[in-house]
Amino acid sequence: MALTFDAGADAGYTGQILDTLSARRVRAMFGVTGKWAKANPELMERIVNEGHTVINHTYTHRSLTGYSTGEQPLSYDERADELWKTHSLILELTGASTKPYFRPPYGDYDESVLSDVYSRGYTYNVMWSVDSLGWKGLPKEKITERVLDGLEPGAIYLFHVGSQSQDGPALPGIISALRARGYGFVTVDEYLRPEG
Numbered sequence: 001m002a003l004t005f006d007a008g009a010d011a012g013y014t015g016q017i018l019d020t021l022s023a024r025r026v027r028a029m030f031g032v033t034g035k036w037a038k039a040n041p042e043l044m045e046r047i048v049n050e051g052h053t054v055i056n057h058t059y060t061h062r063s064l065t066g067y068s069t070g071e072q073p074l075s076y077d078e079r080a081d082e083l084w085k086t087h088s089l090i091l092e093l094t095g096a097s098t099k100p101y102f103r104p105p106y107g108d109y110d111e112s113v114l115s116d117v118y119s120r121g122y123t124y125n126v127m128w129s130v131d132s133l134g135w136k137g138l139p140k141e142k143i144t145e146r147v148l149d150g151l152e153p154g155a156i157y158l159f160h161v162g163s164q165s166q167d168g169p170a171l172p173g174i175i176s177a178l179r180a181r182g183y184g185f186v187t188v189d190e191y192l193r194p195e196g
Ligand SMILES: [Zn+2]
Pocket: 006, 008, 057, 061, 104, 105, 106
């Protein structure tokens, strides 16, 4: 299965999460906003240097469709700008490209979002099969329970790095529990290949 971490609020547990992943030799994917990368250039560099994959999570984390925020959908140009600003900043900070991975803020997308981001080089919309709900304030034990309940071959887990969530502190126990059940870790790019 694959572990993905969203980074859009504070730096939170990012350092601890990177330490855990590197000690356990697990590679993950990080969905990063441009704003977060700008505020945390050293952590951004660590994510890339330690072998993780970066997902473009837009610059400002506005909903592209407005579903979750009740706002107007963003125009094509606004969507392109969100992607481009994030991409060029991360490229400048780390030398790594965010293409072809995109993750929509709040998970809000529709056909127009998919075709707009595709036209800018983002051919993978990286969603998830299990949300840890750590961001809702669940304690470590509940997070681990949710992870194990949602376990299946090909599962994609959503965690958050921010201090609001206990995902970071729960991670060492989660990795041990998953390994004990015989599961290994891949990044999404290792099992999602372009079709056709
Ligand atoms: Zn997000």
